[in-house]
Amino acid sequence: MLKQECSINKYFVQGDEAIAEGxxxxxxxxxxxxxxxxxxxxxxxxxxxFPEVGGVAIQxxxxxxxxxxxxxxxxxxxxxxxxxxxPGISLKLEGLGWGIKNELPYVVVDVQRAGPSxxxxxxxxxxxxxxxxxxxxxxxxxxIALSPxxxxxxxxxxxxxxxxxxxxxxxVFLLTDETVGHTRELLVIPDPSELKIVPxxxxxxxxxxxxxxxxxxxGTIDHPFPNIGEGYGICVSPYTHTAKGxxxxxxxxxxxxxxxxxxxxxxxxxRLTRVQEEMLDDAEYxxxxxxxxxxxxxxxxxxxxxxxxxxxxxxxxxxxxxPDEPVYRxxxxxxxxxxxxxxxxxxxxxxxxxAAKGQAEVYHLGSGGVETHQPVHVYDELMRIIQGK
Amino acid sequence: xxxxxxRFAGFGGQGLLLAGIMLGTAATILDCKNAAQTxxxxxxxxxxxxxxxxxxxxxxxxxxxxxxxxIFVCMSQEAYDKLIVDVRENGLVFYDSDLVKIKELPKTxxxxxxxxxxxxxxxxxxxxxxxxILGSVIESTGILDADLMKMCxxxxxxxxxxxxxxxxxxxxxxxxxxxxxxx
Numbered sequence: 001m002l003k004q005e006c007s008i009n010k011y012f013v014q015g016d017e018a019i020a021e022g023x024x025x026x027x028x029x030x031x032x033x034x035x036x037x038x039x040x041x042x043x044x045x046x047x048x049x050f051p052e053v054g055g056v057a058i059q060x061x062x063x064x065x066x067x068x069x070x071x072x073x074x075x076x077x078x079x080x081x082x083x084x085x086x087p088g089i090s091l092k093l094e095g096l097g098w099g100i101k102n103e104l105p106y107v108v109v110d111v112q113r114a115g116p117s118x119x120x121x122x123x124x125x126x127x128x129x130x131x132x133x134x135x136x137x138x139x140x141x142x143x144i145a146l147s148p149x150x151x152x153x154x155x156x157x158x159x160x161x162x163x164x165x166x167x168x169x170x171x172v173f174l175l176t177d178e179t180v181g182h183t184r185e186l187l188v189i190p191d192p193s194e195l196k197i198v199p200x201x202x203x204x205x206x207x208x209x210x211x212x213x214x215x216x217x218x219g220t221i222d223h224p225f226p227n228i229g230e231g232y233g234i235c236v237s238p239y240t241h242t243a244k245g246x247x248x249x250x251x252x253x254x255x256x257x258x259x260x261x262x263x264x265x266x267x268x269x270x271r272l273t274r275v276q277e278e279m280l281d282d283a284e285y286x287x288x289x290x291x292x293x294x295x296x297x298x299x300x301x302x303x304x305x306x307x308x309x310x311x312x313x314x315x316x317x318x319x320x321x322x323p324d325e326p327v328y329r330x331x332x333x334x335x336x337x338x339x340x341x342x343x344x345x346x347x348x349x350x351x352x353x354x355a356a357k358g359q360a361e362v363y364h365l366g367s368g369g370v371e372t373h374q375p376v377h378v379y380d381e382l383m384r385i386i387q388g389k
Numbered sequence: 390x391x392x393x394x395x396r397f398a399g400f401g402g403q404g405l406l407l408a409g410i411m412l413g414t415a416a417t418i419l420d421c422k423n424a425a426q427t428x429x430x431x432x433x434x435x436x437x438x439x440x441x442x443x444x445x446x447x448x449x450x451x452x453x454x455x456x457x458x459x460i461f462v463c464m465s466q467e468a469y470d471k472l473i474v475d476v477r478e479n480g481l482v483f484y485d486s487d488l489v490k491i492k493e494l495p496k497t498x499x500x501x502x503x504x505x506x507x508x509x510x511x512x513x514x515x516x517x518x519x520x521x522i523l524g525s526v527i528e529s530t531g532i533l534d535a536d537l538m539k540m541c542x543x544x545x546x547x548x549x550x551x552x553x554x555x556x557x558x559x560x561x562x563x564x565x566x567x568x569x570x571x572x
Contacts, residue, residue: 012414012424122430183453184410184426186417299452375452 011187015154015180018187019109020045022158023081025189027197028107029055030073030080032066037121038178039083039111046081063088067095067108074104075236077200077227079162083109085178086128087118090135096171097136100143100261102236103213105165105172105200105225107158108132112177112291114342114369124178124292125369126342129351132173133320140258142265144272145173145320149294151185157317163198164272168221168264175319177342179292179372200225207232211243215256219263265321275326276315279305283312285386286334286360288327288352290316292372293340300378311382324355331356338382340365340373361385390422392446393532394455398472399464399485401430401439404519407546408462409441411523415533415541416445425453438467445532460530462522463489464504483525485518500529500568507560517550517557524561529569535562 011017020042023031031050033043043059050057056073060066066082073080084092089110099106110132114125133143144164146157158174165172203210203224212234214220226232235245240254248254265272276294278301280286285304289297294315304311314330316323331337337360339349349364356362365381367373395412397405406428413424424445430437442455457477463469463484469491476482478496486501504521508514520542527535539555546554565571 010418012410012417012426179427179453182428184413185424185450185453295452296454302451372454374454374456376456 009189009191011189012184013151013187014041014182014184015148015151015176016041016111016182017045018151018154019083019158019174019176019181020049021187021189022155023107023162024049024053024055025155025192025195025197026079026159026162027199028079028081028162029053030070030078031055031057031082032060032069032073032080033083034060034063034066034088036085036088038113038181039085039088039109041181042083042109042111063091064095067092068098070106071095071099071102071104074099074106075102075228075234079105079200081107081109083111085111085113086115086125086131089128089131093131093135094137097138098238099171100136100141101238101241101257103169103223103225103261104236105169107161107165107172107174109158109174109176111181112175120370122178123370124342124372126177126291126293126347127345127369128175129319129347132175140261142168142170142261143173143320144168144170144265144318145175146317147175147291147319148180149291149315150180151183151187153317154180155187155189159195159197163196166198166200167271168268169223169225170264173320175291177291202226203232212245213241213243213257213260215243215253215260218256218260219267220260221264221268269321269325272318272321273323273325274317275323276313276317277326277330278313280312280314280330280333282310283330283334284310285382286312286314286330286337287378287382288314288316288330288337288339288348289341290319290348293342296373296375297340297378299375300382303375303379304382309386322351322355327352327355328357328359331359334360336361336363336385338363338365338378338385340378340381342367342369342372344368390445390447390532392444392448392450393460393530394458394477395443395445395460395462395526396455396458396472396475397441397443397462398468399439399488401437403439403464404516405439405462405464406430406441408519408523409443411538411541411545412443412445412533414545415538419537419541420533422447423450425450427453427455438465440468440472460526462526464518464522466490481529483522483529485522500525500565502561502564502568504561507564508557511560512553512556514553517553520554520557521561521564524558525565526561528562528565
């Protein structure tokens with residue numbers, strides 16, 4: 001980070017650096033990672049800054065070790081984070097299931113690059129939308145993922161990821177991309193007194209009365225989490241557990257556990273729906289995009305508006321759980337929706353199609369990545385679908 | 390000011406990325422403008438093609454990319470041959486005249502700046518060629534006040550290198566005036 005003495009709390013930095021600062025502001029004091037472009041700048045910033053704030057940062061031997069140690073640190077009471085990109089995220093998914101099952105609050109950052117496999121390491125892609133949602137083995141995934149579109153949001157949403165991970169007691173993804181991660185823009189770091197930080201909730205009952213997992217009231221959030229070593233005898237294993245945390249093979253216990261994991265998210269959509277909506281009131285056509293693609297999409301919307309075409313825009317900020325309700329509302333208003341995204345398999349557009357329930361025609365504008373779409377690409381495609389060509 | 394798009398291109402190691410970051414930093418932190426800086430680079434640490442794009446605007450910046458730069462700063466032949474076509478009509482090109490051979494382009498003003506050679510001549514270090522060419526850009530376009538730019542350079546270059554960087558920056562301003570007869 002370039003040091004700015006002349007202007008307090010203002011920095012011209014990369015999204016990756018903003019993510020590291022957001023984590024520090026949120027209280028993250030344990031970090032484990034393995035280098036990978038385009039996420040390495042997060043690790044580098046953390047490595048430089050953690051000694052100043054009393055954090056522990058470790059470059060582990062690989063991705064598996066890093067996510068598992070983050071899970072361990074979380075169970076021991078630390079706010080913890082790991083970061084990677086596509087090829088590394090696919091490895092971390094093994095540890096992620098463990099985190100989800102044991103309701104461990106921590107944050108995973110995925111700075112997407114052009115894939116599949118190693119792909120184009122230094123360039124942008126948006127191929128991990130489904131990876132973060134469905135990648136962890138065994139299903140029953142209650143994934144929460146937030147996606148920033150600029151540097152300030154990279155900071156703000158990282159703070160939110162930590163807070164949501166504590167409230168929902170689950171790993172939370174920051175799903176960003178190389179363009180957001182590497183773009184430098186102005187970051188204003190708020191005074192700590194202006195930030196809402198959710199601390200780890202501690203039990204108020206003695207160990208004999210405490211249930212580690214609220215399986216008798218599926219969907220419970222804000223449930224306390226005692227640290228390992230505090231005398232609560234908590235059990236954190238990869239096996240299906242009872243409310244006390246003991247391993248079980250019973251069909252009923254299994255169903256109770258996964259019902260809780262899923263309902264933890266689906267029962268609280270009011271707290272997990274966040275979108276940006278622009279000019280939807282009179283819109284006849286819509287664009288939906290997330291992350292780096294949101295910005296050329298909005299530019300295209302402006303251009304269409306100045307040509308007198310009534311176009312509105314929607315951006316999922318919390319992208320998992322998917323904002324079905326706002327997308328459906330948009331679909332009821334407009335005739336056609338264009339979804340620009342940096343993959344050719346139509347990940348976001350498939351979700352939009354599902355949520356639109358046939359109320360509007362949905363069109364995928366894909367690319368293999370490397371570059372974001374230019375505003376003119378989005379505009380031209382919009383004109384093409386409006387004219388029905 | 391209206392949206393202005395700049396592209397710096399050359400080889401990794403020439404400091405073009407740093408030049409772009411300085412520009413963005415000065416614009417946002419010291420001049421209260423909006424700026425966004427993006428880059429593209431290969432997997433090599435040094436020597437590969439390197440490109441740094443900066444957008445500066447009084448208005449908030451929606452799209453951060455640079456498609457057709459208003460100002461193109463070019464420090465390698467490869468970059469020139471590949472990227473000159475993108476320059477906006479009536480755009481400005483600053484090129485290192487010892488590294489780049491230009492084509493005739495009637496609608497584009499192309500300004501030769503012997504940045505690398507001057508850097509070696511005045512401070513004995515070609516590493517500050519980026520500041521020479523940045524000085525020329527600032528002198529020519531006035532997109533930022535030269536004193537603000539110098540304040541930013543002083544704050545942000547590695548300790549101990551402030552003077553050579555500032556000297557190189559001023560040399561670039563002077564070169565522009567000499568070359569264009571505005572001395």
